Amino acid sequence: DAGVTQxxxxxxxxxxxxxxxxxxxxxxxxxxxxxxxxxxxxxxFIFQYYEEEERQRGNFPDRFSGHQFPNYSSELNxxxxxxxxxxxxxxxxxAQLVELTDTQYFGPGTRLTVL
Amino acid sequence: DQQVKQNSPSLSVQEGRISILxxxxxxxxxxxxxxxxxxxxxxxxxxxxxxxxxxKNEDGRFTVFLNKSAKHLSLHIxxxxxxxxxxxxxxxxxxxxxxxxxxxxTRLQVFP
Numbered sequence: 001d002a003g004v005t006q007x008x009x010x011x012x013x014x015x016x017x018x019x020x021x022x023x024x025x026x027x028x029x030x031x032x033x034x035x036x037x038x039x040x041x042x043x044x045f046i047f048q049y050y051e052e053e054e055r056q057r058g059n060f061p062d063r064f065s066g067h068q069f070p071n072y073s074s075e076l077n078x079x080x081x082x083x084x085x086x087x088x089x090x091x092x093x094x095a096q097l098v099e100l101t102d103t104q105y106f107g108p109g110t111r112l113t114v115l
Numbered sequence: 116d117q118q119v120k121q122n123s124p125s126l127s128v129q130e131g132r133i134s135i136l137x138x139x140x141x142x143x144x145x146x147x148x149x150x151x152x153x154x155x156x157x158x159x160x161x162x163x164x165x166x167x168x169x170x171k172n173e174d175g176r177f178t179v180f181l182n183k184s185a186k187h188l189s190l191h192i193x194x195x196x197x198x199x200x201x202x203x204x205x206x207x208x209x210x211x212x213x214x215x216x217x218x219x220x221t222r223l224q225v226f227p
Contacts, residue, residue: 042204042217056214090158106158
């Protein structure tokens with residue numbers, strides 16, 4: 001049973017460019033959340049997708065957008081990249097939470113470097 | 116607004132001894148707390164959780180204690196093993212959502 005997978009593992013972009021990161025959730029999961037982890041910080045919630053719609057959003061600008069496909073996989077898009085967007089981007093999947101105690105499973109992340 | 120805080124960035128413990136990792140929070144409305152462990156080049160993995168209606172939860176070598184009056188929780192690892200060396204994050208879901216709010220993490224090193 002494959003867990004959460006993310007691609008690519010590493011990415012280098014320059015300021016002003018656009019980037020797309022991809023995530024495949026754990027088998028049986030239908031909800032995908034994206035987090036940004038800057039160096040020395042804990043992960044920060046970007047947004048969550050369920051039933052192909054953005055359901056929750058953290059304090060991130062509109063440059064950050066996403067999509068969820070019918071097979072539950074998801075993409076994170078960041079436009080007009082800034083140096084401060086350099087971070088580890090984590091995808092987490094879960095089944096539609098019946099209880100808040102249900103666990104989210106994280107992928108290994110995509111390391112984005114903006115030069 | 117750092118609602119979940121881990122004030123110790125690192126901790127070094129000898130193998131076999133107890134490791135105690137601390138976490139403070141400011142939002143008294145949090146009703147659930149989780150600990151995640153993260154190895155380099157891997158995503159965080161769930162370790163143990165505690166509901167706000169409890170003051171202790173134990174799972175093998177891992178025990179989490181919750182002191183609601185002090186808005187403080189701690190993770191105890193006994194006995195510590197070299198494989199426990201990782202970054203540990205305390206987290207809580209924002210009330211009414213499953214959006215996790217993480218602390219900044221504590222790097223634990225267990226040496227022989």
